Amino acid sequence: MDELDARADRAQRAARDGGEVARRAFRTGIDVETKGGKTDVVTQADRDAQRRVVERIREAFPDDAIVGEEADELKSVPDSGAAWVVDPIDGTNNFVRNVPVWATAVAAVLDGEPVAAANFLPALGDLYAADSERAYRNGEQITVSQRDDPETCTICPTFWWDFDARDEYAATTRALVTRFADIRRYGSMQVVLSLLADGALDGVITNKQANPWDSVAGVHLVRMAGGTVTDFDGNEWRHDSDGLVASNGHIHDTLLDAAREIEDI
Known part of the structure; x- marks a missing residue:
């Protein structure tokens, strides 16, 4: 497995594992906190899921930078070197309202450009992933629509x-x-x-x-x-x-x- 394939594989593993942490807290009446405003919410599930994602990344790429929404991770993508961009629960307002439309997102970046990505939708059971050539849903290749009107x-x-x-x-x-x-x-x-x-x-x-x-x-x-x-x-x-x-x-x-x-x- 070359480096790009390894990063694509790790993005999927990390997104799945972090998403499973969040899924176990979904619809359990978890406490909700606010950050910057009334609709800018966060839960312990966000923190726990991000921690799991970061653990999985660091198992394989211990020296890479990590950009993440929660905790004290970087908040901007470096223009040089290897980095990972993580959102443990994208759609936290849906999550806390028991709406099953949210994702655990992981992207691998080299010199500021994404080279692999995974968006896991745990409540719906779908894993969207992309390597350096194609995109997939649950392992099957996907493409954008062909509508032109x-x-x-x-x-x-x-x-x-x-x-x-x-x-x-x-x-x-x-x-x-x-x-x-x-x-x-x-x-x-x-x-x-x-x-x-x-x-x-x-x-x-x-x-x-x-x-x-x-x-x-x-x-x-x-x-x-x-x-x-x-x-x-x-x-x-x-x-x-x-x-x-x-x-x-x-x-x-x-x-x-x-x-x-x-x-x-």
């Missing part, structure tokens, strides 16, 4: 807009519903990027700068499934980009038109 496509406005930015949320919704067939919101960026990679959604968009733990794994999945991910200007998306526009590629120009409308408010 925007009026048949479903888009997800993702990430969250605080109460002082609800005009941006409204503008995003308006820009999408006037161009596309429908919109969905699931409450987890990693889940919706996984669904885009699997062809269940046709596009994902936010004008916010996404945290790396919310986005890097899913972006790699989309790319390896044949999709396109850019910033709002159409440039290749990076972990530090402002805004994220992801699509099956066929409708990307229309999604960028929507992005420009959002930016004009």
